[in-house]
Amino acid sequence: MKTDELIAALAAGVEPVDRRAPERRLLLAAGGGLLLGALLMLALLGLNPALAHDAGLPMFWVKLGFVAGATVAGFFATTRLARPGAALAPAAVLVGAPFASMWLLALLALGATAPEQRVPAIMGSTWQACPINIAMLSIPTLAVALWAMRGLAPTRLRLAGAGAGLLAGALGALAYALHCPEMAAPFIGIWYALGMLVPVVAGAALGPRLLRW
Amino acid sequence: MKSGPDAREARLRELMIVAQDGDAAAYGGFLRELTPFLRAYFRRRLQSRPDDVEDLVQETLIAVHNSRHTYDALQPVGAWLHAIARYKWVDLLRAQANREALHDPLDDDSAALLTDAEPAAAEARRDLRVLLTQLPDKQRLPIECVKIEGLSVAETAQRTGLSESAVKVGVHRGLKALAALIREGR
Numbered sequence: 589m590k591t592d593e594l595i596a597a598l599a600a601g602v603e604p605v606d607r608r609a610p611e612r613r614l615l616l617a618a619g620g621g622l623l624l625g626a627l628l629m630l631a632l633l634g635l636n637p638a639l640a641h642d643a644g645l646p647m648f649w650v651k652l653g654f655v656a657g658a659t660v661a662g663f664f665a666t667t668r669l670a671r672p673g674a675a676l677a678p679a680a681v682l683v684g685a686p687f688a689s690m691w692l693l694a695l696l697a698l699g700a701t702a703p704e705q706r707v708p709a710i711m712g713s714t715w716q717a718c719p720i721n722i723a724m725l726s727i728p729t730l731a732v733a734l735w736a737m738r739g740l741a742p743t744r745l746r747l748a749g750a751g752a753g754l755l756a757g758a759l760g761a762l763a764y765a766l767h768c769p770e771m772a773a774p775f776i777g778i779w780y781a782l783g784m785l786v787p788v789v790a791g792a793a794l795g796p797r798l799l800r801w
Numbered sequence: 802m803k804s805g806p807d808a809r810e811a812r813l814r815e816l817m818i819v820a821q822d823g824d825a826a827a828y829g830g831f832l833r834e835l836t837p838f839l840r841a842y843f844r845r846r847l848q849s850r851p852d853d854v855e856d857l858v859q860e861t862l863i864a865v866h867n868s869r870h871t872y873d874a875l876q877p878v879g880a881w882l883h884a885i886a887r888y889k890w891v892d893l894l895r896a897q898a899n900r901e902a903l904h905d906p907l908d909d910d911s912a913a914l915l916t917d918a919e920p921a922a923a924e925a926r927r928d929l930r931v932l933l934t935q936l937p938d939k940q941r942l943p944i945e946c947v948k949i950e951g952l953s954v955a956e957t958a959q960r961t962g963l964s965e966s967a968v969k970v971g972v973h974r975g976l977k978a979l980a981a982l983i984r985e986g987r
Contacts (some may be wrong), residue, residue, distance in 0.1 A: 589859070589928045589929045589930065591836060591855065591858060591859055591862070592833075593863060594859050594863075594864065594929060595829060595832040595833055595836065596829065597929075597944075597948040597949055598828075598829075598832060598862060598863070598866045598948065598976075599825045599826075599828045599829035599832060599950075600825060600947060600948050600949070600951045601825065601947045601948065601951065601953065601954065601972075602820065602823055602824075602825050602828050603821035603823050603954075604821065604822050605821050605823075606857055606870055607821060607870065607871040607872075607873065607874065609870040609871070610870075610871055616811075625985075655849065669880070670871060671871045671873055671876065672868065672871060672880075672881050672882075672884035672885045672888065673876065673877075673880035673881040673883060673884030673885075674873070674876055675882075728819075740868070740871055741864075741868030741871040741885065743869075743884045743885065743887070743888035796835070800892070801864070801867075801977075801980070
């Protein structure tokens, strides 16, 4: 077939397209994933019984701010990775910001903690459950975010999968934060980040296979 | 008409933005203007397999079409196109590497010997109309009517008995399926 004929065929009867399709699609995935993750949290883990009390503490909002920041960064990064040739540096900065801030806060908190209290501040009482639960709660969002990405045009498949994983991990952590009783910055900086890393790695591994187009 | 890279970028971007609003003439112009650059780009990168060039040009045109909703007007259109073309080129290399790992390399040699030394310019080896026959009716009919015969969506719906949204979905999915068939056939 001649290329001219193909072009004529492609151009025939084109419809207007939605220029904000990547944002719309990924927002839908994030909303659906958050809902599924929250339902999974309520069904399997339950709300933190002390939530009403904790919500009065600044550290609760720091924790929530950290995962919300990671969510925004994951969303922004995926919208960039869904568009061929989009600059990625701003997304990298945005991804780095919440983690760098949280780790700085963790270091400051550790510095202000008596040496014998530092290990408990890091380990809390739920460190074994925290990363596993965050990873588990992120599974629905990872599936939906990869599906959303498939309808777009990622050209760096491993990074695109990792970006979908970050969005999923951050939303999983957001749901988990409503169950989790931990309040120490070092705990959140380590175990929350580790929990989010699991879907990032899973997304990077699945990306080249699932996102090919 | 100016022809420097900046002027070309500005013109292509203008065409693409209008095309995204559904202007078929601008869109056809965009694709036609883009094609020689794709051809040169792939020819430079596929010097040992000139037969693949036009196939890859056509596959990339379909890819551009299927992802035209991911172009952001704030972004340079050249960077967007380059990322797609590069992706399709790397994808071809990867598919070839996989195939060579699976098949007897003699197959490739005999095929190379029987290939025309100078294939007609701008003509791919696969005929998309033949590939089209492999699609299910609900994708094939909308593409034939809308894309080849140039009927409107409403006319196509009337002729095929499909709903208008089924026609649109059929065209969209059918073009994706065609790109997948080309990829498998490589």
